[in-house]
Amino acid sequence: MGTILRKAFLEHVGQTSPSPMMIEVARAEGVFFYTPSGKRYYDLVAGVSVSNVGHANPAVVRAVQEQAGRYMHIMVYGEMVERPQVEYAVRIASLLPDPLESVYFVNSGAEAVEGAMKLAKRCTGRTEIISMRRAYHGSTQGAMSLMGTPEGEEWKNAFRPLLPDVRSIEFNSFDELQCITGRTACVIAEPVQGEAGVRPPADDYLQALRRRCDEVGAMLVFDEIQTGFGRTGEMFASVKYGVTPDIVCLAKALGGGMPLGAFVASREVMNTLTVNPTLGHITTFGGHPVCCAAGLAALDYIVENRLAEKAEAKGALYESLLADHPQVKEIRRSGLLLAVELGSSDKMFAMMEMFAREGIMSDWFLYCDTAFRISPPLTISEDEIRDSAHIIRKCLDRL
Numbered sequence: 001m002g003t004i005l006r007k008a009f010l011e012h013v014g015q016t017s018p019s020p021m022m023i024e025v026a027r028a029e030g031v032f033f034y035t036p037s038g039k040r041y042y043d044l045v046a047g048v049s050v051s052n053v054g055h056a057n058p059a060v061v062r063a064v065q066e067q068a069g070r071y072m073h074i075m076v077y078g079e080m081v082e083r084p085q086v087e088y089a090v091r092i093a094s095l096l097p098d099p100l101e102s103v104y105f106v107n108s109g110a111e112a113v114e115g116a117m118k119l120a121k122r123c124t125g126r127t128e129i130i131s132m133r134r135a136y137h138g139s140t141q142g143a144m145s146l147m148g149t150p151e152g153e154e155w156k157n158a159f160r161p162l163l164p165d166v167r168s169i170e171f172n173s174f175d176e177l178q179c180i181t182g183r184t185a186c187v188i189a190e191p192v193q194g195e196a197g198v199r200p201p202a203d204d205y206l207q208a209l210r211r212r213c214d215e216v217g218a219m220l221v222f223d224e225i226q227t228g229f230g231r232t233g234e235m236f237a238s239v240k241y242g243v244t245p246d247i248v249c250l251a252k253a254l255g256g257g258m259p260l261g262a263f264v265a266s267r268e269v270m271n272t273l274t275v276n277p278t279l280g281h282i283t284t285f286g287g288h289p290v291c292c293a294a295g296l297a298a299l300d301y302i303v304e305n306r307l308a309e310k311a312e313a314k315g316a317l318y319e320s321l322l323a324d325h326p327q328v329k330e331i332r333r334s335g336l337l338l339a340v341e342l343g344s345s346d347k348m349f350a351m352m353e354m355f356a357r358e359g360i361m362s363d364w365f366l367y368c369d370t371a372f373r374i375s376p377p378l379t380i381s382e383d384e385i386r387d388s389a390h391i392i393r394k395c396l397d398r399l
Contacts, residue, residue, distance in 0.1 A: 002024055002036055005024065006022055006024065009022075021356070023035060023041070023356070023361075024036055027056075028043070028055035028056060029054075029055050029056045030054045030055060030056075030377070030379060031043055031054060031055075031376050031377050031379065031380045031384055032055070033055060033361070039359065040359055041359045041360065041361045042359060042360050042361060042376070042384070042387075042388045042391070043055070043361045043376060043377065044360060044361055044362045044373065044374050044375065044376045044388065045361055045362060045363055045373060045375060045376075046375055046376055046377045047252070047257075048226065048252065048375070049194075049226045049227075049231050049252050049253060049337065049375050050252045050253055050255075050257060051253075051257055051377050052229050052230055052231065052253040052298065052302065052307065052377055052378045052379075053253075053256060053257075053298045053301045053302060053307070053377065053378065053379060054377040054378075054379040055257075055377070057256070057257075057297075057298065057301060057379075059297045059298075059300070059301050060256045060257060060294050060297045060298050060301070062297070063256075063293040063294055063296065063297035064258070064290055064293060064294050066293070067084055067289055067290045067293035067294075068290055070289075071289060072288070072289060072290055073285065073288060073289075074289075082287075082289050082292075083289075084289040084290075084292035084293040084296065085105060085287045085289060085292045087292075087296060088103075088292040088293075088295055088296040088299075089102075089103040089105070091296060091299060091300075092250075092262070092264065092299070093264070095235050095236070095299075095303075096236065096238075096248065096264060097238070097239065097244045098244075099266035099267075099268075100244070100245075100248055100264045100265065100266065101264075101266060101267055102264065102265055102266060102267045102269075102270035102271075103262050103263075103264050104262060104263050104264070104265075104270060104273075104281065104286075105260065105261070105262045105283070105286045105287030105292070106260075106261040106262060106263070106283050106286035106287075107259055107260065107261055107283065107285050107286050107288075108138070108251055108259060108260075108261045109137070109138055109223075109225035109249065109250075109251030109252060109261050110137070110138025110139060110140045110143045110261075111138075111140070111261050111283070111286070112225065112249040112250060112251055112261040112262055112263045113137045113138050113140075113142070113143045113146070113188070113223065113225075113249050113263075114138075114140060114142045114143060115263045115281050116186070116188070116221045116247045116249050116263045117129060117142060117185075117186070117188075117221075118273075118280070118281055119247060119263065119265060119269065119270070119272065119273060119281075120185045120186035120219045120221060120246075120247065121185050121186075122272045122273065122280060123185075123219060123269055123272050124185045124186070124217065124218070124219060126182075126183055126184060126185035126218075127164075127165045127183070127185060128165045128166070128167070128181075128183045128184045128185055129145075129146065129163070129165065129166050129167075129184075129185055129186055129187075129188065130166075130167055130168065130169060130179065130180055130184055130186070130187045130188070130218075131146035131147075131148055131166065131167075131168050131169075131187075131188050131189070132148055132168060132169060132170070132171040132188075132189050132190070132193065133148035133149070133151060133168045133169070133170050133171065134148055134151050134152075134171070134193060134195070134196035134199075134367040135147065135148050135152075135168070135171070135188075135189070135190060135193065135195075135196070135223075136194065136195035136366050136367075137188065137223055137225075137249075139155075141159065141162055141163070142162075142163055144156055144159065144162060145162040145163035145166045146166060146168075146188060148168030148169075149168055151367050152168075167179065171189065171193055171196070171199060171201075171205075172199070172201060172202040172205050174205065174208055177208060177209060177212040178212075180212050180213060180216055180218055181216055181218075182216050182217065184213075184216060184218040185218065185219065186213075186218055186219040186220065186221050186246075186247070187209065187213055187218055187219075187220055187221065188221040188222075188223060188249075189206075189209065189220075189221070189222060189223065190222070190223045190224075190226070190227065191206060191222055191224065191227055191232075191237035191238055191240075191241055191243070192226075192227050192232060192237055192334045192337065194226040194227070194337070194365070195365045195366035195367050195368070196365065196367045196368060197332060197339045197341070197365045197367065197368030197370075197371050198332040198333060198334065198337055198338060198339035198365075198371075198373075199332065200332070200333075200334045201241055206241050206242075206243040207242070207243055209243070210243050210244075210245075213246075219245075219246040219247060220243075220245040220246050220247075221245055221246065221247045221248070221249065222237075222238050222243075222245040222247075222248045222249070223249045224236055224237055224238065224248050224249060224250055225249055225250060225251040225252050225261070226252060226337070227334070227337070228248075228250050228252070228253060228254065229250075229252075229253035229254065229298075229299065229302060229308075230253075230302050230307045230308030230311050230335075230378050231253070231311065231334075231335055231336060231337050231375065231378070232311070232334040232335035232336075232337060233308065233309070233311045233312035233315070233334070233335035233336070234308055234335075235302070235303075235308045236248070237334070240334075240335075246265060246266075246269065247263055247264065247265045247269070248263070248264045248265075249261070249262075249263050250262045250263070250264065253298065254295050255291050255294055255295045255298075256294040256295045256296075256297060256298025256299070257294060257298070258288075258290065258291040258294040258295065259288075259291060260286075260287075260288070260291040260292065260294075260295055261286070262286075262287075302378065305379075307378040307379065308378070310378070311335040311336040311378050312335050312336075314336050314378070314380060314382070314385060315333050315334075315335050315336040315337070315338060316333075317382065317385050317386075318333075318336075318338055318374055318385055318389060319331050319333055319338065321385070321386065321389035321390075321393070322340060322389055322392060322393065322396075325393055325396050327342060327347065327396045327399050328340055328341065328342065328396070329341045329342060329343040332371075336374075336375065336376065336378060336380075337374075337375050338373070338374040338375070339365065339368065339371040339372070339373060339374075340371055340372050340373075340374060340392075341370060341371040342370055342371060342372070342399075343370055344370055345369040345370050347370075347399050348364055348369055348370055348371065348372055349369075350399060351372055351395055351396070351399070352364070352372070354395040354398060355372075355392075355395060358391050358394070358395060359391065360388065360391055360392065360395070362374065376388075
């Protein structure tokens with residue numbers, strides 16, 4: 001049966017690379033997933049920081065089942081009052097700093113970025129959008145336009161023309177903040193760059209970015225799609241680093257394992273989408289009640305079990321267990337989001353092959369193929385960290 005399924009996968013499921021991993025998943029629980037033969041893998045990717053509360057979390061599963069039994073799709077956004085969506089929006093707003101209070105639900109991170117760009121253009125009447133080099137904000141044509149030159153050209157060039165009036169600056173460069181001018185509608189930045197290989201902000205950089213946007217009247221958009229919901233040791237990285245954006249984009253862990261995205265702004269800013277034109281942004285499935293029920297259950301679980309507060313110590317434990325290995329050149333980290341730098345893509349790809357044999361699921365970064373990722377569910381225990389780090393060290397020994 002497995003052979004037939006894999007053959008059908010290759011023939012009928014759209015592929016993203018010429019050589020997919022071909023690991024068949026039978027079930028998942030906690031920080032592990034299992035193949036049909038029973039082989040166990042540590043999931044140190046967590047769907048790229050999606051499964052923050054672990055796989056098959058009973059609270060999330062129960063919320064999905066109960067909401068599916070009440071109703072699923074009616075008409076989702078903006079007209080109907082649906083309890084899961086409203087309650088989740090209230091909960092998100094309560095955890096974000098003022099004035100981020102109005103939540104527009106969509107289906108994914110890329111859609112959240114698309115909505116944020118439209119909102120910034122609508123509010124400012126400007127057209128220029130500035131992103132950061134080595135940024136990743138999604139694969140739709142608008143979000144792809146924000147992949148900073150020159151690194152992003154490998155992915156962008158085949159799909160041009162893309163959005164005009166987009167430019168990129170260097171993350172953590174104070175000098176290049178002067179590129180933000182009175183023409184700029186918004187600057188979009190990850191508070192911690194993810195696909196660049198986990199690059200935290202330099203001291204006072206995000207504060208300087210905020211000041212420059214204020215000086216010229218540009219909006220500041222934070223992409224917290226990968227850093228949100230406890231990943232960096234605070235519920236949101238913007239809180240950790242003490243800077244409040246005008247718009248924040250959320251997804252990944254937002255849905256508790258279900259597909260869900262959102263962009264959040266003040267009520268005043270968000271209301272600009274309701275006039276001139278009416279229906280300035282619409283969605284069929286964004287804020288789906290089952291997805292919102294799952295996300296709310298996951299968020300409540302994070303808060304009740306203090307997973308955000310514990311993420312820093314768990315990330316520090318991983319760092320302490322791996323940093324002294326002679327093959328490890330550097331570990332870059334924010335909370336429980338780590339890049340283990342090997343200094344060589346050949347070594348990194350060799351590690352991927354060994355991980356697959358030894359029961360570790362990891363990957364590399366879009367703009368950094370010399371480091372591997374550690375971003376497990378925030379529920380991972382100290383014993384599981386020590387055991388998985390032991391397996392990683394065994395693989396490093398063989399390099």
